[in-house]
Every structure is written in structure tokens, then in C-alpha cells.
Amino acid sequence: MGALQYFIYLSVAVLLLGLLFKAMKIARMPIHLRWDLYPIPHEKGKGHYGGSYFEELDWWTKPLKVSLVSEVKEMSKEILLIQSLFHHNRFLWFSSFPFHFGLYLLVGYLFFLLLGAILNLSGIVIGATSESAIGVTTHYLTVITGAGGAILGAIGAVGLILSRIFKGELRRFSVKADFFNLALLLALFVALLISLVTVDKDGALHRSLAGNLITFKPMGEMPSPIPLELFLAGFFFLYLPFTHMTHFVGKYFTYHKVRWEDHPNLRGSKIEKAVTEYLGYKLSWSAAHIKPGSTWAEAATDTSPVTGEEKKK
Amino acid sequence: MSSKKVKVTDMSNNQGQLTELNQADFLPLPPPYDKLELEPKMKPLTPDQRQRYECDLDGIAAVMIPRPKTEEEKKVLVDKFLSGLTKLFNKEDNWTFIQALLLTMEYCAKCQTCSTACPIFEESGGKEIYRPSYRADVMRRLYKKYIKPGGKFFTKLTGDDIEVNWEMIARLAELTYRCTLCRRCAQTCPIGADNGLVTHELRKIFSQEMGISVKQLHEVGSVQHIQKGSSTGMTPLAFKDNVEFMEDEVKERTGMEFKWPIDKAGADVLLLHNAGEFLAWPENPEAFAIILEAAGISYTLSSDLLGYDGVNYGLWYDDVQLARVALKHIETAKKLGVKKIVLGECGHSHKALTVIADRILTGDYNIPRESSLTLLADIVKSGRLKLDKSRNEDIYVTLHDPCNVVRLMGIVEPQREILRAISPKFREMTPHGVENYCCGGGSGFAIMPNTNFPDWRHSVAGRKKLRQVLDVFQDVIGPEHKKYVCAPCSNCKGQIRELFSAYGVFERCNILYGGLVELIVNAMTDIEKPFLEWDWH
Ligand code: SF4
Ligand code: SF4
Numbered sequence: 001m002g003a004l005q006y007f008i009y010l011s012v013a014v015l016l017l018g019l020l021f022k023a024m025k026i027a028r029m030p031i032h033l034r035w036d037l038y039p040i041p042h043e044k045g046k047g048h049y050g051g052s053y054f055e056e057l058d059w060w061t062k063p064l065k066v067s068l069v070s071e072v073k074e075m076s077k078e079i080l081l082i083q084s085l086f087h088h089n090r091f092l093w094f095s096s097f098p099f100h101f102g103l104y105l106l107v108g109y110l111f112f113l114l115l116g117a118i119l120n121l122s123g124i125v126i127g128a129t130s131e132s133a134i135g136v137t138t139h140y141l142t143v144i145t146g147a148g149g150a151i152l153g154a155i156g157a158v159g160l161i162l163s164r165i166f167k168g169e170l171r172r173f174s175v176k177a178d179f180f181n182l183a184l185l186l187a188l189f190v191a192l193l194i195s196l197v198t199v200d201k202d203g204a205l206h207r208s209l210a211g212n213l214i215t216f217k218p219m220g221e222m223p224s225p226i227p228l229e230l231f232l233a234g235f236f237f238l239y240l241p242f243t244h245m246t247h248f249v250g251k252y253f254t255y256h257k258v259r260w261e262d263h264p265n266l267r268g269s270k271i272e273k274a275v276t277e278y279l280g281y282k283l284s285w286s287a288a289h290i291k292p293g294s295t296w297a298e299a300a301t302d303t304s305p306v307t308g309e310e311k312k313k
Numbered sequence: 314m315s316s317k318k319v320k321v322t323d324m325s326n327n328q329g330q331l332t333e334l335n336q337a338d339f340l341p342l343p344p345p346y347d348k349l350e351l352e353p354k355m356k357p358l359t360p361d362q363r364q365r366y367e368c369d370l371d372g373i374a375a376v377m378i379p380r381p382k383t384e385e386e387k388k389v390l391v392d393k394f395l396s397g398l399t400k401l402f403n404k405e406d407n408w409t410f411i412q413a414l415l416l417t418m419e420y421c422a423k424c425q426t427c428s429t430a431c432p433i434f435e436e437s438g439g440k441e442i443y444r445p446s447y448r449a450d451v452m453r454r455l456y457k458k459y460i461k462p463g464g465k466f467f468t469k470l471t472g473d474d475i476e477v478n479w480e481m482i483a484r485l486a487e488l489t490y491r492c493t494l495c496r497r498c499a500q501t502c503p504i505g506a507d508n509g510l511v512t513h514e515l516r517k518i519f520s521q522e523m524g525i526s527v528k529q530l531h532e533v534g535s536v537q538h539i540q541k542g543s544s545t546g547m548t549p550l551a552f553k554d555n556v557e558f559m560e561d562e563v564k565e566r567t568g569m570e571f572k573w574p575i576d577k578a579g580a581d582v583l584l585l586h587n588a589g590e591f592l593a594w595p596e597n598p599e600a601f602a603i604i605l606e607a608a609g610i611s612y613t614l615s616s617d618l619l620g621y622d623g624v625n626y627g628l629w630y631d632d633v634q635l636a637r638v639a640l641k642h643i644e645t646a647k648k649l650g651v652k653k654i655v656l657g658e659c660g661h662s663h664k665a666l667t668v669i670a671d672r673i674l675t676g677d678y679n680i681p682r683e684s685s686l687t688l689l690a691d692i693v694k695s696g697r698l699k700l701d702k703s704r705n706e707d708i709y710v711t712l713h714d715p716c717n718v719v720r721l722m723g724i725v726e727p728q729r730e731i732l733r734a735i736s737p738k739f740r741e742m743t744p745h746g747v748e749n750y751c752c753g754g755g756s757g758f759a760i761m762p763n764t765n766f767p768d769w770r771h772s773v774a775g776r777k778k779l780r781q782v783l784d785v786f787q788d789v790i791g792p793e794h795k796k797y798v799c800a801p802c803s804n805c806k807g808q809i810r811e812l813f814s815a816y817g818v819f820e821r822c823n824i825l826y827g828g829l830v831e832l833i834v835n836a837m838t839d840i841e842k843p844f845l846e847w848d849w850h
Contacts, residue, residue: 059683089425296636
């Protein structure tokens with residue numbers, strides 16, 4: 001196995017562990033105080049106008065009505081179409097949508113490459129002329145997601161780079177890293193496109209490389225654009241967990257654990273148990289109205305240093 | 314320096330005021346305020362004020378931070394700020410919001426979508442410093458530099474660096490009081506980042522670590538609340554006197570004579586008003602008393618310390634103060650043995666006690682809290698009141714949605730159900746409901762009178778609301794038509810009162826503002842005279 005292959009294993013491992021670490025880090029933080037923001041789509045019968053269970057008289061005596069269908073519908077529109085940008089920032093949507101949709105297609109491309117590689121191993125031929133229907137379908141889906149993803153992604157990346165250069169409000173807030181991230185992805189999209197157009201029109205080469213990677217066989221000699229493309233992909237995987245581009249992880253939490261998190265703290269609930277523990281945490285804030293070293297429970301109930309006079313003395 | 318080109322890194326420069334405010338830059342208002350000369354003039358600070366207080370952000374001194382006299386003083390303040398910043402990202406010190414804050418720090422894509430939603434940024438004519446992401450970007454750079462491992466090195470590499478000095482911190486302190494925490498920006502963010510939360514958390518560094526906060530929120534606000542019983546300074550004795558006065562007034566205005574229940578143990582409901590109502594708009598608690606009496610609700614008011622003032626200013630700047638006040642409210646309810654607390658027409662007390670404090674109320678402190686709007690809608694729908702909507706026929710009514718009740722709690726329909734039942738000429742502002750705009754008095758602004766801040770509040774923060782009101786009544790804008798802005802929130806009413814008075818809106822356009830219960834009582838057929846006293850506004 002060559003250095004490039006090891007590099008790819010390393011980068012995939014870093015990517016997966018990095019994403020897991022990020023998600024765990026957020027998930028293991030204390031439950032915050034409620035910070036709901038309406039509309040919340042899962043409020044059954046009320047989500048469409050932004051209503052909540054607080055509109056019900058004696059709401060705590062009634063079962064909470066949750067509509068997962070509405071929530072999934074809203075999530076799908078946001079994930080697939082980026083509807084918030086569509087509604088509130090159409091200019092950027094024209095670049096951001098193809099960029100993100102291109103990325104989704106490329107995730108699909110990776111999936112179909114791996115699927116194809118596994119099917120190949122089990123003797124199914126992948127290709128337009130394959131006798132197996134699944135072989136034909138996988139072939140077309142691989143080609144469409146690969147080429148489609150690279151083209152859309154490249155269009156979107158160019159649009160985003162140009163927007164950041166020429167639109168003042170974006171330029172003023174963009175830093176070197178933002179341009180680097182977009183340029184890296186653009187390079188990756190273009191490299192993939194060149195490989196697909198020049199040396200791997202039906203994606204078979206990529207599929208066999210994927211097969212070698214998952215069976216830990218050497219990838220062997222590759223025609224010239226491919227090593228560069230693989231290096232860029234590897235570098236991107238390695239780099240991604242250290243950037244805000246992992247916002248797909250963050251977005252799960254910002255929506256589900258903050259904006260749409262409307263669980264009331266009911267007696268005997270998990271929330272209550274957790275909060276009871278947090279109330280024992282010690283505060284070290286130094287302003288005069290907070291006694292140093294007191295726990296949250298003590299600080300909230302002991303109002304003696306409320307004016308701060310004691311501390312000032 | 315041209316304010317349009319102000320960059321985040323300019324926060325640290327030592328070149329004096331960062332942005333000049335020129336009223337001609339603000340978005341023009343609809344008629345009859347479509348000429349700049351018809352607008353109230355914003356006063357500059359006096360030379361003395363400029364010398365004494367930090368005002369190098371935009372020439373406004375809302376917080377009135379004394380200018381440090383020596384470099385040593387500045388250094389102490391900078392160090393304190395940085396130690397507060399560290400505590401904000403420490404689980405024990407800030408378990409209350411660390412998760413939400415970290416998400417906002419980590420994942421902003423700098424797409425500026427949030428800017429399209431912010432009334433302050435928009436109405437100011439697009440002043441960079443008021444952009445929701447501007448404040449957040451300062452904070453994010455600080456986070457990356459001082460909290461993330463290797464931050465000082467990496468921020469130089471990525472271009473996220475920011476110079477930290479007292480000039481920057483003083484501007485930032487003021488900047489945290491140029492956002493009403495309406496969270497309209499967060500509603501539009503594709504990532505779910507929350508620049509309103511950034512304001513909230515920054516205010517906590519200043520208050521909880523540095524002891525810097527707005528006097529009306531802290532000393533006159535939450536401290537006085539805890540010590541005297543009310544942020545208005547009203548003592549329990551004065552509260553009881555006020556109730557007696559209001560009982561007499563109800564008799565005079567309606568002919569109804571009844572005793573208001575105070576400290577009635579075992580009542581179903583503890584009704585918690587914003588004490589500002591008793592002083593500024595007694596007709597509001599009076600209308601509540603009339604409705605609850607007529608509907609036969611078992612309720613009580615409390616004369617315990619804090620039991621008659623539902624405000625909780627900690628909500629806007631200090632988690633410890635928030636918790637203290639919330640617990641006192643609950644203790645009052647516990648003592649009376651009520652089944653639930655019902656919050657009067659005060660948006661922030663709704664959110665503070667029902668939503669934000671929810672997760673600190675464990676065990677028997679977890680007494681149910683409910684909005685009066687929900688209870689009132691039930692009373693109106695149940696037919697327990699004799700109502701005739703034609704009694705409100707000559708009044709064009711629009712509804713202001715308090716952010717705290719609507720966007721931040723999801724109580725949208727009950728107030729509309731009521732208005733549809735009692736007001737034939739009810740019409741909606743654009744936009745409304747969860748997308749509505751803040752009155753401009755949110756996050757404590759309505760009670761902040763310092764230096765020239767009220768001018769800024771009228772001309773910038775409240776501009777969008779004034780525009781909405783003028784727009785919705787544009788076809789009947791002349792003074793011959795009676796118009797009413799129904800604002801079921803004390804804080805919003807405070808802001809609208811000042812806003813309307815600054816622009817002479819009642820005199821010029823005959824637009825009155827008030828609560829919801831007053832309109833309900835105005836439609837009650839048991840009461841002979843109109844309850845709304847139009848000319849005595
Ligand atoms: S907070 Fe959200 S909307 Fe605003 S710039 Fe960041 S990602 Fe964009
Ligand atoms: S919370 Fe409201 S006022 Fe503050 S930045 Fe966001 S939109 Fe503007």
C-alpha cells in the first residue's frame with residue numbers, strides 16, 4: 001500500500017472520530033435553560049402558525065401533542081432545499097443551494113461507489129450493459145451523482161467565492177479561512193470532474209479504488225488526475241472536523257436541542273434530575289452580588305449579597 | 314470614518330467614536346411622518362457626558378460606564394472581562410446556556426441572512442455596528458482566540474484575530490444594549506445560530522463578573538425588587554393602598570363594588586401583574602379584576618414581597634438575579650397554596666417564569682404557570698361574560714405581538730380569538746404573529762432613561778414598530794378616526810407610550826395604545842359607560 005492509501009485511511013478515521021467527538025461534546029453538555037423559538041413544527045395543529053401548548057388552558061394536565069410528520073417535513077425542506085436561505089437571502093441561495101446539493105450528491109456518489117464495490121465483490125457486474133437490474137441502476141446512479149455533484153458543487157463554490165469577494169457585507173466578515181475552505185472544495189470538485197471526464201467516464205475506476213480501500217488491497221497505479229483528487233479528498237476529510245463546515249452536526253443541535261426544544265420540566269423527569277445536579281455546581285463569578293464559592297442553589301436562595309455591599313466592605 | 318465601512322476589527326481602534334448617527338440615514342417613515350423635520354431630534358451627549366462616560370461606539374451612553382482614568386484601571390477592566398469570558402464557557406459557571414452558546418460560537422457561516430431580519434439594523438439605514446452578526450463576530454473572535462486551544466496562534470492563521478483592549482470592551486458593553494433580544498435574527502438563520510443569545514451572554518459577563526449593568530435593570534430593577542418587593546419601589550403597604558384606590562376607581566367608572574382578593578389562601582390562581590401597571594396603567598389591573606370577578610374565577614393577588622410584581626429583569630442581563638426573583642415568585646404561590654400562577658399582561662414576566670425559569674424549578678417549586686391570555690380566551694369563549702362587540706365598533710384596532718409571549722412562547726391565537734370576538738374593526742399588522750417586530754423597548758430598553766439613549770430608542774429601536782402602526786392604519790390615519798394599538802404587555806406599553814409621545818402620535822393621528830383587558834371590559838354590556846376613556850389617555 002502506498003502513502004496516499006494510508007493517508008486516506010487516516011483522514012477517514014480522523015473525520016469519523018472528529019465528527020463523533022464534536023457531536024458527543026455538545027450532547028454531553030448540561031441541559032440549558034429553555035430557549036425555544038417559534039414556530040416549532042412539531043406542535044401538533046399549531047406549528048403552522050407558530051402556536052404552542054401554552055395556548056391550552058391548564059396545559060400541564062393534558063398530554064403534549066407532537067407531530068413528528070410536520071417536524072420531518074420541515075427538516076426535509078430545510079436540509080434539501082435550504083428554505084431559510086430561499087426565504088430570507090435569495091441572492092446567496094442561488095450559490096448555496098447548488099453547493100450544498102452538490103455535496104449531498106457527492107455523499108450519494110460515495111455511497112454508490114461503495115455499494116457498487118460490494119456488489120462487484122459478490123459477483124454482480126456494474127455497468128450500463130450489466131445483466132443485473134441493480135447493476136445497471138447502480139451504474140447510472142453513480143455516474144449521475146458523481147458528475148452532477150461535482151458540477152453543481154463547483155458552480156456553487158464559484159458563486160460563493162465571488163459573492164464573498166464582491167458583496168461588501170460578505171467580504172467584510174470573511175476571513176482567510178473562509179476563502180481557503182471554499183477554494184479547497186472547489187479544487188476537489190474540479191479535480192473529480194476532470195477525472196470523470198478524462199479517465200473514468202463510467203466511474204469504474206473509482207469503484208475499483210473504493211473496493212480496494214474497503215478490502216485493504218493496494219490501490220495500485222492510478223492515471224494522473226486521480227491521485228491529486230484523492231489527496232484533496234483526504235485532506236478535506238482530515239481538515240473538516242476542525243472547521244465550522246461541520247455545521248451539519250451543529251444544525252442538528254441548534255434546531256432540535258435549542259430552537260425546537262420545548263420539553264417542560266415535569267416533576268420526576270430526567271430534566272429535573274439533571275438540573276438538581278447542576279444546582280450543586282459552584283459559581284466563581286466575581287461581581288459583588290454573587291457570593292464566591294456558593295452553589296447555584298445557594299446563590300439563588302441566599303439574597304444577602306444582593307446589593308454587593310458586603311463584598312465591597 | 315464612514316460608518317458603512319466599519320469592520321469588526323475597528324472595535325479596538327482608539328480613534329474615538331466608531332459610528333456617527335445621522336437621522337437622515339434612517340429609513341424614511343410613512344405619512345404623516347414622511348418629512349425628517351417632523352421627527353423628534355436626537356440629542357448629542359453634552360461635552361461633560363462625553364468626557365465622563367464611555368460613548369465611543371455611536372455617541373450614546375446607555376450604560377453610563379465611567380471612563381477609566383489610568384492605563385492601570387483599563388488593564389484591570391480588560392483582565393476582568395477576559396476572566397468573565399472564560400467563565401461563560403465553563404460548564405459550572407454557565408450551565409444555564411453554555412450548550413446553546415457554544416453552538417452559536419462554532420457554527421455561524423457568516424452569510425448575513427440574519428441582518429435582513431433585524432429591525433434595528435434595517436431601520437438605522439444599515440449601520441454596520443447594529444448588524445446582528447457584527448456583535449456576534451466580535452464575540453466569536455474572542456471565543457476563538459481565548460477559549461479554543463491554541464487560539465492565539467490559529468486566529469492569526471485564519472484571520473479571525475481581534476485586538477483586545479479597553480476601547481473594544483467599552484464599545485462592546487454599549488453594543489450589548491443596542492439589541493432588544495427579540496431573536497428575530499435567530500428565526501432566519503439557516504444554521505440556527507442565535508445572535509440574540511450572544512447579546513444575552515455578553516451582558517452576563519459585564520454583570521456577573523464586572524458588576525457593570527444598567528442601573529435601572531440592576532440596582533433600581535432586580536435588587537430593589539428583592540429588597541423592597543417591587544422594582545418600582547412599591548412596598549407591600551403601598552401595594553395594598555393602591556388596590557384600595559383601584560377598588561374605588563372601579564366603583565366610580567363602572568358602578569361595580571367589590572373587594573379585590575389579596576392573600577386569599579387556597580385560591581385556584583395567583584394573579585401576578587407587572588407592578589408598573591398599578592402606577593402607570595391602573596385601568597389594566599382594574600379590567601382584570603372586573604373580568605375575573607364577573608367570570609367567577611377563584612383567584613388572589615399577593616401582598617408578599619415580590620408577590621405583587623411579576624417582573625424579572627434578570628432575564629435580560631444576569632442569571633443569578635433571574636433565579637432569585639423567580640424563586641421568590643414561586644415561594645409566594647407555595648405559601649398561598651394556589652393551583653397555578655397566572656401572569657398578567659407582561660411579556661417578559663411570562664417568559665421569565667414560564668419558560669426560562671422552568672428548568673430551575675424542581676420538586677414542589679414546580680408550580681404550573683399560565684398566560685392570562687389563555688385564561689382570558691377561555692373566559693371569553695365560554696360565554697361567562699356578557700359581551701357586545703358593537704361597543705368597540707368605532708375603534709380601529711391592531712394587535713402588537715410582544716416578542717416574549719409570541720415568538721418566544723408560541724402564544725399566538727388566544728389574543729386573536731378574543732379580539733375577533735370583541736372588536737369588529739380588528740386588523741393585523743404586517744408582519745404579525747411569530748414574525749412580528751419588537752416594540753423597540755425589549756430587553757430592558759423601555760425602562761432605560763440614561764443620557765440620550767431614549768432618543769436612540771425612539772428614532773432607531775422603535776422605528777419599525779411606529780412604521781408598522783402607521784402602515785396598518787394608513788387608510789384611516791386622520792385624527793377623525795379612533796385607532797387603538799392593543800399591546801398586551803407592560804413593557805411594550807411603556808415603550809409605545811414614550812414612542813407615541815415623542816412623535817405626537819395621539820395628537821396627530823388619534824392612535825391610542827393600551828392592553829387587551831381594557832377592550833374586553835369596554836365590550837361588557839353590564840357596564841354602562843365606555844371603559845376606555847379616550848380623551849383621558
Ligand atoms: S448567525 Fe446565522 S444568519 Fe447570521 S451570519 Fe451567522 S449563519 Fe448567517
Ligand atoms: S435579537 Fe433582535 S434586535 Fe437583537 S440582533 Fe437579533 S434581530 Fe436585532
